[in-house]
Amino acid sequence: MTVTAELTQEQLLRGYRTMRTIREFEERLHIEIANAQIPGFVHLYAGEEAVAAGVCASLADTDWVSSTHRGHGHAIAKGCDVKGMMAEIYGRATGLCKGKGGSMHIADFRVGMLGANGIVGGGPPLVCGVGLASKVRGDGTVGVAFLGDGASNQGTFLESLNLSAIWKLPVVFVVENNGYGEATGQAYHQSVADTAKRADGFGLPGITVDGNDFFAVAEAAAEAIARARDGHGPTLLECKTTRFFGHFEGDTQTYRDLSEVTEARASRDCLVSFRARVTRAGLIDAGVLDAMDAEIRQLIDESVVEALAAPFPDASQLTTDVYIKY
Amino acid sequence: MNVVVGVVANAASGRDIRRLTTGASVFDNTEKGSMVARLMAGLGAAGVARVLMMPAGGGLAGTLLRRLETRRDEGPLPELELLDWRPTETPRDTLRAVAELRERGVAAIAVLGGDGTHRIVARGCGDTPLLALSTGTNNAFPELREATVAGLALGLVATGRGGPGAMRREKVLEVSLNGTVCDLALVDAAASSQRFIGARALWHAGDISELVVAFASPSAVGLSSIAGLLDPVGRHGPDGLHVRLCDPASPSATVRLAVPLAPGLVTEVGVEWYRRLRPGEIAQLAPGAGVIALDGERELELAPHDQVSIRLAAGPLTIDVDRVMLHAAQSGSLRSTVG
Known part of the structure; x- marks a missing residue:
């Protein structure tokens, strides 16, 4: 069952591309949001990239992820089209959900993205459904639920831990512990320091890794996903990380000392550490990463230009694709 | 005699990937807090006046304080002082605590942790003797022992009653x-x-x-x-x-x-x-x-x-608990006069 933890060159390049794309996407949105052309709330993922990239490094298009209100990183890591995402966030007809979902509902079933989700703790039960379907069909599909430390207090999550454990579902719960449930520090909203400890009461393994370290996340996730795929049941994987921006765009963050972010950007930036380590190890040339950076910057530029030029959905489309008949 | 000993208890979780791949068991922070309380009972009985302890998050210090507050009158306890800074939950905490404990002149340091924690302590402890206590089943350097007895032995060494061969050079x-x-x-x-x-x-x-x-x-x-x-x-x-x-x-x-x-x-x-x-x-x-x-x-x-x-x-120097307790038996250092 044990997987070889060695990452291939392709996985390394893909990991960096994913993290850099998420960072550029989010840093750009942070600027664009000030132009007041983006409807609805936006929650940025910058700082937490290593989690989405590290976990999705071991997933295929046929595997499924459920996401959160902070979903852009998961969508990019799972392979959603970046231009389609940007257009969606701008509410345009060319968006992945035809401009009707916005930031908090980006979904693309073609690549196994069940959708960002405005309901805190809404993802874990969906992923239990994925796991059950996989078991019934016997197709080896794995479901991963991303959730935050705040969501780890929700009944939906705790019930999902129980259900997945008793049915040995092929799922992984990834808690992105950024230390805050919205504006409430972790020590004020839960009585355990490691959310992974929640697993003990339900009889599944819970482990904690450094969520700012792509290699730590990728290795632990590879193991947990292989375990799920091989029929050994669910895992709770806690990744401790830092969000660089507020809970939502516009959050004044009076609840935290912003030196926390300055310090994290200076010493725990997943992209800086990744670059330093792969170049020192002689695995990837810095020039290759520079070229990738430029290419991604251009992609994000184009995605904003194209989104702004795209039409809004027509009023006649108001109720199409919104309701489903059973 | 105002004897002070140091305590370094690592609040890090031990919830590492071995939980997935193998079956390693570790003590949680609640058990570590209880261990320090029991260690202090041993230290108090041996006449140690004060314990200086590294600040510890993750519920460890909270458990310890609760244990001490709800303790019935079961003999003397040393006074507890937690070093006054906020832990970063990284190995830097351990290095900083060891440096500060040495500066404050502790007679010895009790370390509760795995091989990893002891390794970091050993980098900075010089010749201050260590009581090496394991908090899991996957360790080779520290010993898995009841903290009360270990506390007695540490207290005897700190108060100059350890006897010959109380300490070993690692x-x-x-x-x-x-x-x-x-x-x-x-x-x-x-x-x-x-x-x-x-x-x-x-x-x-x-x-x-x-x-x-x-x-x-x-x-x-x-x-x-x-x-x-x-x-x-x-x-x-x-x-x-x-x-x-x-x-x-x-x-x-x-x-x-x-x-x-x-x-x-x-x-x-x-x-x-x-x-x-x-x-x-x-x-x-x-x-x-x-x-x-x-x-x-x-x-x-x-x-x-x-x-x-x-x-x-x-x-580093470590305390040989068996040797110290044998000496206590032979020298009668824990006996009191009958009648």
């Missing part, structure tokens, strides 16, 4: 990267072909190419069990052991050995050669990219041109 493996000492290990240092520190723990036998141990018992669990089952080296004897590993199926294997590499995991390894390492002698590791694991955790990522060498050197 060995360490001094690790040099390109000629400069950069770290140390207390039990074992291993070279692995993995490229990154990743999830830290080392448990893929096939990736490990070389192993150097300071001591190795045939009944140990972990990497050092390889050396322990080949050629046991005593903890307080002079030598270490250097082992070159290979695929058990390869023709260069001279020995094939089943070893308990981690709790719940017995696996076969191949051995190309092994030799004793004398005190002060340097083991030069074969060059090549990979990582170096110290006491079972990947710590050092190597570039292809990096050179790593390991020297067997003198390490």
Whole structure:
């Protein structure tokens, strides 16, 4: 069952591309949001990239992820089209959900993205459904639920831990512990320091890794996903990380000392550490990463230009694709 | 007599990847808090006046304070002072605490943790004696013991009643990267072909190419069990052991050995050669990219041109609890007059 933890060159390049794309996407949105052309709330993922990239490094298009209100990183890591995402966030007809979902509902079933989700703790039960379907069909599909430390207090999550454990579902719960449930520090909203400890009461393994370290996340996730795929049941994987921006765009963050972010950007930036380590190890040339950076910057530029030029959905489309008949 | 001892208890979770891959058990922070309370009962009975303790998060300090507050009158307790700073929950906390405890002149330091925590303490403790207590089943350096008795022994040593042979000199493996000492290990240092520190723990036998141990018992669990089952080296004897590993199926294997590499995991390894390492002698590791694991955790990522060498050197002083308690029995230091 044990997987070889060695990452291939392709996985390394893909990991960096994913993290850099998420960072550029989010840093750009942070600027664009000030132009007041983006409807609805936006929650940025910058700082937490290593989690989405590290976990999705071991997933295929046929595997499924459920996401959160902070979903852009998961969508990019799972392979959603970046231009389609940007257009969606701008509410345009060319968006992945035809401009009707916005930031908090980006979904693309073609690549196994069940959708960002405005309901805190809404993802874990969906992923239990994925796991059950996989078991019934016997197709080896794995479901991963991303959730935050705040969501780890929700009944939906705790019930999902129980259900997945008793049915040995092929799922992984990834808690992105950024230390805050919205504006409430972790020590004020839960009585355990490691959310992974929640697993003990339900009889599944819970482990904690450094969520700012792509290699730590990728290795632990590879193991947990292989375990799920091989029929050994669910895992709770806690990744401790830092969000660089507020809970939502516009959050004044009076609840935290912003030196926390300055310090994290200076010493725990997943992209800086990744670059330093792969170049020192002689695995990837810095020039290759520079070229990738430029290419991604251009992609994000184009995605904003194209989104702004795209039409809004027509009023006649108001109720199409919104309701489903059973 | 105002005797002060230090306590370093690592609040880090121990919820590492071994929980997925093997069955290692660890004590949680609640149990660690209780252990410190029981340690303090022993220290109080032995006449220690004050305990200085590293600040600890993760509910450890909270549990300890609750235990002390709800304790019934069961004998003297030392006064507890938590060092006054906010822990970062990184190894820096341990280094900082050890430096401060030494500066404050503690008679000895009780360490509650695994091999990793003890390794960090050993980097900074100088000749301040250590009481090495294990908080899990996967450790070779600290001992798994009841904290009350350990506290009594520590208290007897701190108050000058430890008797002869109360302290032992440990060995360490001094690790040099390109000629400069950069770290140390207390039990074992291993070279692995993995490229990154990743999830830290080392448990893929096939990736490990070389192993150097300071001591190795045939009944140990972990990497050092390889050396322990080949050629046991005593903890307080002079030598270490250097082992070159290979695929058990390869023709260069001279020995094939089943070893308990981690709790719940017995696996076969191949051995190309092994030799004793004398005190002060340097083991030069074969060059090549990979990582170096110290006491079972990947710590050092190597570039292809990096050179790593390991020297067997003198390490910290630790308290021999059995010896101290035997002396207490023989000298009557815990007896009081009858009638």
